[in-house]
Amino acid sequence: MLRLKILEADEKKGVYKILVEDEEDLWALRNILREGDLVEAVTTREVKPGEGGESRRFPMVLRVRVKDVEFQPFTDRLRIRGVVVEGPDKFGVVGKHHTLSIKPGDTVVFVEKELDDFSRRFIETYSRKRRILVVALDYDEVCISLVSEQGVKAVREYYTNLPGKDAVEEYEESVRRMVEQVVEEVVEYSRSLRVDGVIVGSPGFLKDEVVARLKSRGLDKPLFADSVSYGGCKGVDEILRRGGEKNVVRELNITAAVKYFEEFKETVTRDPEQVAYGLENVAKAVEPNAVRVLLVSSRLLWSGGEGVDPNAVVLEAFKKRAEVYIVPPDSNIAPELEGFGGIVALLRFRLPLG
Structure with missing residues (x-):
């Protein structure tokens, strides 16, 4: 699976220092960032040093309270927008809006982060490294x-x-x-x-x-x-x-996801009560612990869905020990998965969902 390289962790203080190694790590971060989080990183900001002086861009460390997060697939930037709560006094940036642009190689620090259940399970799962x-x-x-x-x-x-x-x-x-x-x-x-x-x-x-x-x-x-x-x-x-071993880990996940998606497509025509697709139906299947394998599009997680919260569905699947695969947009099966509502499940037992 994906892994997050956590350099430091102090759960009592809510401090988590994470090294972003590649685009997949950016995507994983996107899944645990929440509005209101405090995030600290090295950034640059255009500042006018004095009256009559020219604006210049200065490097600095800023702490931002998150308002919005944007990650575009096939790019290597995660944009974290928010309001500056801590920064160098001489630049007078506290209280102003700022966007942290995070790329591979950057270090991000969560401050006073209270991990919700979903984020905790996400980190626990994706920080494990394959052998x-x-x-x-x-x-x-x-x-x-x-x-x-x-x-x-x-x-x-x-x-x-x-x-x-x-x-x-x-x-x-x-x-x-x-x-x-x-x-x-x-x-x-x-x-x-x-x-x-x-x-x-x-x-x-x-x-x-x-x-x-x-x-x-x-x-x-x-x-x-x-x-x-x-x-x-x-x-x-x-x-x-x-990064050969990371490519292998990614390929292992993609291979598993493709295998299960093929099994889903074969089963949906042969024995439709043994599968579920679409957010509402999968949520109904998760509730009685019927889900054995769950494939969910990262786009669905980013969008938040309408009505049923996809993150809550995935969290519940985690809790009930289903195998969960989050499918990135560049995966070969992503377009077909979107056609089934962005989320499908193989079930442990037959379940008539209508």
Whole structure:
């Protein structure tokens, strides 16, 4: 799932310091921001320093009481509009309106934030990090690392010691054995470390051979191939610097959401009482704990809906341990999902909803 990188948290004081790493984090923030929240961030503001002086834009840290939040899909900006409640005295900005423009790489601080139940469950769910096995190899080195909540740990690292290429048959046989050894190790570590997915990176085609062999071995984990300049732990670092593990986590969620949406479409024609769609019907299904899987469009959450509160429906689904997937606008299934009212559910038992 998505993850929020919480640098500091003091629940008693309501202080949460969050590093925004990418657009998905901006989207997650949008889901926990509420009108009236106090938010602090580094920003710039145009100020006229003195009478007759020219206006200039100065960097400063401002604390704003939120009035409105806007996030446009496919952009890398979250606009938080509000009134300044704290800032540098010399600029006289307190009491004036200001917009914080938050982008990836920025740090946002919630101050005196009382987390409602929805925000608390949202943070608890999306701050969890998947366990990803990252493998980088070339003809000289192999490195297998585990990426988890505790960081990055190399669990296996070694030189291949392949013979020279002059003895062609011996060299090719040694490469084959090396690939087979890597496959065996990946299968074993995937099971023993209970990973959620595997990335295999290499220069050239070695990664494709390893992935193909892993598939033929029936490894029941999502597999992803990536190109790197080097094998060994240097290659693992390269994958992580590019955010490879976050792409895998996102892909894992999208893959799961697509799988469940296909199941929904097949079930809605075959056994319509085993599914629900549209906000009102899904809300009715959530109430008796009938929802097993819920897919909701982020657009529906942003809009707030009419009548039934979508956030309340999602929160109730969380409480009742349904699997919940929030589908971003750039997902392939987003347009079809919107056609079903932006929210669909697979049910635990048949429920006639009319």
